[in-house]
Amino acid sequence: MDSGAIRRRLSLGAALLAASGLLAFAASGTAQAAPGSCAGHEVRSVPFGSGVTRVYKRGDYICAVTVARRPGTVRTMSVSVQARGSRPATDSGRYSRHxxxxxxxxxxxxVWIRGSIGAESVSTGWILC
Structure with missing residues (x-):
């Protein structure tokens, strides 16, 4: 193999390595750009005084997130999703955004969806039957 062919192969390898690095960087930036988002399409939005609980569906999976209307202040927030016949899956704590x-x-x-921010809360009852 002559030196021109070796240089071309090294250049191609370096270009592929750089492209894969850029793709990995872009993918991680996309994931961080939308914190608290669920996969799937939004099927319900349940507003209440200090926020909104959004419900998403993707295949047989239901996802929910409670988002503050005015992010920034750290306060008690929670969201839970319960499929009929199962225990609820819950996330609660002191958060500033969701x-x-x-x-x-x-x-x-x-499913039964519950969301709360501070003393205000929302509960859907059984939905998406």
């Missing part, structure tokens, strides 16, 4: 996401496998069962 609680969740919380995902459960619901299949074709109804």
């Amino acid at each position: 609680a969740g996401p919380v995902t459960v496998h619901a299949g074709h069962r109804c």
Whole structure:
């Protein structure tokens, strides 16, 4: 193999390595750009005084996140999703922007969504049956 062919192969390898690094960097930036988001499409948005609980569906999975209307102040927040016949999956703590996401496998069962920020809360009852 002559030196021109070796240089071309090294250049191609370096270009592929750089491209894969850029793709990894872009993918990690995309994941960080939307914290608290769920996979799937939004099927319900349940507003209450200090925030909104958003419900998403992807296949047999239901995901929920509670988002503050005015982010920045650290306060108690929670979100839970319960498929009928199962225990609820919950995320609660002191957050400044959102609680969740919380995902459960619901299949074709109804789900009960709860969200709260401070003293205000929302509860859907059995939905998506």
